[in-house]
Amino acid sequence: xxxxxxxxxxxxxTPFRVDTNSLSITERLNAIGCDVRLKAVVGDDVGELATLFxxxxxxxxxxxxxxxxxxxxxxxxxxxxxxxxxxECETDEQVLESIRQRFEKRGMVMRDINRRQALVPRxxxxxxxxRGTAPGLWLERxxxxxxxxxxxxxxxxxxxxRVVDERLKPRAGSRGLFRRVLKLTGRPESEVDAxxxxxxGQWLSAPIPIATTILAKMGQIELHLTADAPNEADARVxxxxxxxxxxxxxxxxxxxxxxxxxxxxVGDLLRERGLxxxxxxxxxxxxxxxxLTDVAGSSDYFDRGVxxxxxxxxxxxxxxxxxxxxxxxxxSEPVAQAMADGVRQRARSGVGVGITGIAGPGGGTPExxxxxxxxxxxxxxxxxxxxxxxxxxxxxxxxxxxQAAMNMLRRLLxxxxxxxxx
Amino acid sequence: xxxxxxxxxxxxxTPFRVDTNSLSITERLNAIGCDVRLKAVVGDDVGELATLFxxxxxxxxxxxxxxxxxxxxxxxxxxxxxxxxxxECETDEQVLESIRQRFEKRGMVMRDINRRQALVPRxxxxxxxxRGTAPGLWLERxxxxxxxxxxxxxxxxxxxxRVVDERLKPRAGSRGLFRRVLKLTGRPESEVDAxxxxxxGQWLSAPIPIATTILAKMGQIELHLTADAPNEADARVxxxxxxxxxxxxxxxxxxxxxxxxxxxxVGDLLRERGLxxxxxxxxxxxxxxxxLTDVAGSSDYFDRGVxxxxxxxxxxxxxxxxxxxxxxxxxSEPVAQAMADGVRQRARSGVGVGITGIAGPGGGTPExxxxxxxxxxxxxxxxxxxxxxxxxxxxxxxxxxxQAAMNMLRRLLxxxxxxxxx
Numbered sequence: 001x002x003x004x005x006x007x008x009x010x011x012x013x014t015p016f017r018v019d020t021n022s023l024s025i026t027e028r029l030n031a032i033g034c035d036v037r038l039k040a041v042v043g044d045d046v047g048e049l050a051t052l053f054x055x056x057x058x059x060x061x062x063x064x065x066x067x068x069x070x071x072x073x074x075x076x077x078x079x080x081x082x083x084x085x086x087x088e089c090e091t092d093e094q095v096l097e098s099i100r101q102r103f104e105k106r107g108m109v110m111r112d113i114n115r116r117q118a119l120v121p122r123x124x125x126x127x128x129x130x131r132g133t134a135p136g137l138w139l140e141r142x143x144x145x146x147x148x149x150x151x152x153x154x155x156x157x158x159x160x161x162r163v164v165d166e167r168l169k170p171r172a173g174s175r176g177l178f179r180r181v182l183k184l185t186g187r188p189e190s191e192v193d194a195x196x197x198x199x200x201g202q203w204l205s206a207p208i209p210i211a212t213t214i215l216a217k218m219g220q221i222e223l224h225l226t227a228d229a230p231n232e233a234d235a236r237v238x239x240x241x242x243x244x245x246x247x248x249x250x251x252x253x254x255x256x257x258x259x260x261x262x263x264x265x266v267g268d269l270l271r272e273r274g275l276x277x278x279x280x281x282x283x284x285x286x287x288x289x290x291x292l293t294d295v296a297g298s299s300d301y302f303d304r305g306v307x308x309x310x311x312x313x314x315x316x317x318x319x320x321x322x323x324x325x326x327x328x329x330x331x332s333e334p335v336a337q338a339m340a341d342g343v344r345q346r347a348r349s350g351v352g353v354g355i356t357g358i359a360g361p362g363g364g365t366p367e368x369x370x371x372x373x374x375x376x377x378x379x380x381x382x383x384x385x386x387x388x389x390x391x392x393x394x395x396x397x398x399x400x401x402x403q404a405a406m407n408m409l410r411r412l413l414x415x416x417x418x419x420x421x422x
Numbered sequence: 423x424x425x426x427x428x429x430x431x432x433x434x435x436t437p438f439r440v441d442t443n444s445l446s447i448t449e450r451l452n453a454i455g456c457d458v459r460l461k462a463v464v465g466d467d468v469g470e471l472a473t474l475f476x477x478x479x480x481x482x483x484x485x486x487x488x489x490x491x492x493x494x495x496x497x498x499x500x501x502x503x504x505x506x507x508x509x510e511c512e513t514d515e516q517v518l519e520s521i522r523q524r525f526e527k528r529g530m531v532m533r534d535i536n537r538r539q540a541l542v543p544r545x546x547x548x549x550x551x552x553r554g555t556a557p558g559l560w561l562e563r564x565x566x567x568x569x570x571x572x573x574x575x576x577x578x579x580x581x582x583x584r585v586v587d588e589r590l591k592p593r594a595g596s597r598g599l600f601r602r603v604l605k606l607t608g609r610p611e612s613e614v615d616a617x618x619x620x621x622x623g624q625w626l627s628a629p630i631p632i633a634t635t636i637l638a639k640m641g642q643i644e645l646h647l648t649a650d651a652p653n654e655a656d657a658r659v660x661x662x663x664x665x666x667x668x669x670x671x672x673x674x675x676x677x678x679x680x681x682x683x684x685x686x687x688v689g690d691l692l693r694e695r696g697l698x699x700x701x702x703x704x705x706x707x708x709x710x711x712x713x714l715t716d717v718a719g720s721s722d723y724f725d726r727g728v729x730x731x732x733x734x735x736x737x738x739x740x741x742x743x744x745x746x747x748x749x750x751x752x753x754s755e756p757v758a759q760a761m762a763d764g765v766r767q768r769a770r771s772g773v774g775v776g777i778t779g780i781a782g783p784g785g786g787t788p789e790x791x792x793x794x795x796x797x798x799x800x801x802x803x804x805x806x807x808x809x810x811x812x813x814x815x816x817x818x819x820x821x822x823x824x825q826a827a828m829n830m831l832r833r834l835l836x837x838x839x840x841x842x843x844x
Contacts, residue, residue, distance in 0.1 A: 014452075016637055038464055213436060224438055226436075285711055293729070296784065302707070304728065309720075309721050
C-alpha cells in the first residue's frame with residue numbers, strides 16, 4: 001500500500017508550527033507495511049486542497065488528511081474533498097444531533113456555526129469522534145481510500161487507530177515494517193557510523209531486509225532498524241539478530257535496545273542494586289536531578305540533590321575545602337570528587353555525583369575553556385572522575401554533561417555483562 | 423509573491439524526522455512579503471519530484487527545494503528538475519574543480535561519486551556553497567523561479583540569505599510581513615482567546631492588516647502578530663499599537679513582548695533589583711534551578727538550590743520541622759513556605775522559593791490528587807504561597823510548576839515596592 005499524508009491549516013505554513021501528526025500517522029501506517037510516499041501541508045485554500053485530492057485519487061491507495069474539520073470558514077477540508085470529487089455536501093442529522101448533545105452535556109447551546117461540522121460529502125462514511133465535535137470521514141474512489149481526520153492529536157489518534165485496525169490491517173495482511181532502536185552515547189556520530197555501516201550495509205539485501213536510520217541528537221545517537229518482513233515473528237527474529245550484530249561492534253556505548261532513555265536505564269540499575277543517589281551540580285544547574293526525576297517512581301532511589309553555583313555554596317553545603325578550591329579552581333577533578341563525596345556523605349546515599357564545569361558562553365579561559373566539565377561518580381565500591389570537553393551552546397553543554405554523568409554511572413553500575421532487554 | 427517549499431529525502435517520510443528547514447525558509451520569505459502556499463516532502467523518487475515541479479512551474483512565483491543534492495544515487499533533486507523541465511544535465515567544470523579542491527584541502531582525494539554533484543541542468547545558475555560540496559542551483563521558467571538548496575541547515579542558510587537579499591528582495595520591494603510576539607502564562611488558552619479575539623479580530627481589516635496566531639504550549643501561550651505592511655517603519659508603528667491594545671486587556675498575564683523567555687524576564691528582574699535567589703524543590707526535581715540557570719550570566723543572581731525529595735532531606739537540609747510535616751503532610755502550603763524560608767536563610771539569599779507537590783503518575787490521593795502543587799515565594803519584603811492543580815503527565819506537571827513559581831516571582835518583583843540589595 002502506498003499512502004499520502006496531507007495536513008490542512010494555514011498555521012502550519014507559518015514559521016511557528018510544523019505538522020507533527022504525520023509522524024504518528026506514518027508510524028501506524030508503516031506498522032502495517034503501508035509506505036508513505038508524499039507529505040503535504042496546504043493552507044486554508046479549498047482549490048489547492050482539491051487539486052491535491054484530484055492528483056492522489058487513482059494514484060495512491062490511501063490519502064490521510066488531518067485538520068480543517070472545525071466549524072469556521074477556515075475549515076475547508078470537507079469542501080476540498082467535495083470539490084475534488086464533484087460531490088454535494090449534506091447535513092448528517094445524526095452527526096448534528098451528537099454535536100448538539102455534546103454541547104448540552106456541558107450546559108451549553110450549540111452555536112449555528114457548528115452545523116458546518118455535520119456536513120458530509122455524499123457517499124462518505126462518518127467515523128465517530130468521541131473526543132470532539134468534528135467526526136472523521138471515510139470515502140473510497142477509484143481504488144483510493146480517503147480518510148479525513150480532525151487535527152488535534154487527542155481526537156485524531158483514536159479514530160486513526162480504529163481505521164487502521166478495522167479497515168486497513170485486514171487489507172494489508174501480516175506483512176509490515178517492524179522496528180527496533182538502539183540508543184548510544186559517548187561517541188561521535190561519524191565514529192558510530194564508520195563502525196556500524198559495514199554491519200548494517202549488508203542487511204538491505206538480506207531475505208528480510210532491514211533499513212537503518214541514524215539519528216544524531218544532542219549527546220545521543222539512535223540507530224533505528226526497520227525490517228520489512230512477511231510477519232511480526234520473522235521480523236522479531238531478524239531484528240534480534242541485527243541488534244546482536246550491532247552490539248558486538250558498538251558495546252558498551254549502547255545503553256538501551258528497548259526504547260528506554262538513559263534516565264530510565266540508570267534508574268533501573270540503581271533500583272536493581274538497591275542504591276540511592278544524591279547529586280551535586282554546578283554547571284548543569286539542576287538538569288541532572290531534573291532528568292533523573294523525570295522518571296516515574298524515581299523517588300525509590302533519588303533522595304536529594306544540590307545545585308552549588310557559588311564557591312560559598314560548595315564550601316558550606318558540600319564541605320569542599322577552601323584550600324582545594326584555591327589550589328585547583330572550582331572547575332577541576334579534585335573539586336568534582338569532593339562534591340561527589342560531600343553530597344554522598346551528607347545525604348548518606350549509596351551513590352554520589354559531582355559535576356563542575358564551564359557551560360558558557362562566558363567564563364572560559366585558555367586553560368579552562370567553555371565546555372570543559374569535570375564529573376565524579378562515587379559508588380560504595382568504586383569511584384571515577386573524568387574531564388570532558390564538550391562543544392556547543394550553553395544548553396548543549398548542560399545536556400551533554402548530564403548525559404555523560406549518567407553514562408559514567410551506568411558503566412560503573414553495570415558490573416559484569418550488561419543485561420539488555422527486548 | 424507566492425511560494426512552495428519542497429523538502430526531498432526519504433528520511434523525512436519516516437516517523438523519526440520532520441522537515442524543519444521549511445520553518446526558517448518560511449521566516450525569510452515571509453519577511454519580504456512572500457507567502458508560502460504549499461509545503462511538501464517527497465522521498466528519493468525522481469518521478470514524484472518531477473511531477474511536483476511540473477505542477478508548480480507557471481503556477482507560483484517561487485519554488486524552494488531543499489535536500490537531495492548529495493553525491494549518492496539517492497540524491498535525485500537535480501534529476502527531478504531536469505526531468506520536469508526536459509533539460510539535459512551537464513558537468514560544470516568549475517563546480518567540479520571546486521569540489522576537487524575542497525577534498526584536496528582536507529588531504530583527501532575526491533571520490534568519483536562526487537562528480538554527480540557537479541552536474542547542472544542546462545540553463546541553471548550555480549550558487550556557491552562555501553560550507554559543503556553541493557552547490558545551490560537557480561533556474562527561471564515560465565515566470566517561476568526555482569531554487570535548489572542543500573539539505574544541511576548550515577549549508578542551506580547562507581545560500582538562502584544571499585538569494586533572498588540579492589534576487590528576491592529587490593523584486594519584493596519594501597513590503598513584507600513583520601512580527602511581534604507576546605508571551606503569557608497563568609491563564610488557559612480559551613480564556614486568553616476569549617479576551618483577545620475581540621481586539622485582534624478587528625486588525626485584519628485595518629489599513630495595515632495584522633494577523634494573529636495563538637500558540638498554546640505547555641504552561642505558556644504565545645500570541646504571534648504578523649503585520650502585512652508596505653515597509654518596516656509602518657509595521658513597527660502598527661505592531662506597537664497592537665501590542666498596547668493587547669496589554670490593556672491581558673496584562674498582567676503577559677510576561678514578555680520582546681521574545682524573552684520567562685527565565686530571562688525573571689533573571690533580569692532579579693538583576694535589576696540586586697537580589698540573589700535560592701530554590702528548594704521537591705516535585706520539580708531541579709527543573710526550576712535548571713531553567714533559571716539556562717540563562718547565560720545567571721550566576722549573577724542564582725546562588726544555589728536544593729532538591730529535597732524525601733522528608734529527611736527537607737528536615738536536614740531546609741530545617742522544615744518534623745511536626746509541621748506530620749501535621750500538614752509534605753505537600754502543603756506550610757511546608758512550601760518552610761522550604762522557601764529555609765533555603766533563603768541557609769543560602770542568605772534575597773529570594774527563596776519552595777515547591778512541593780505530586781508530579782504523578784502515582785502518589786495521588788482524593789485529598790491531594792496528582793498535579794496538586796504548593797509554591798511559596800519569599801522576597802525581602804513580601805511573601806506569597808499558593809496551591810495549584812495542574813493537569814497532564816509528570817513532565818507537564820513539573821514544567822507548569824516551574825513556570826508558575828517563576829510567574830509568582832515575576833509578579834511579586836514587578837508589583838512590589840522597590841527593594842534594595844541584600
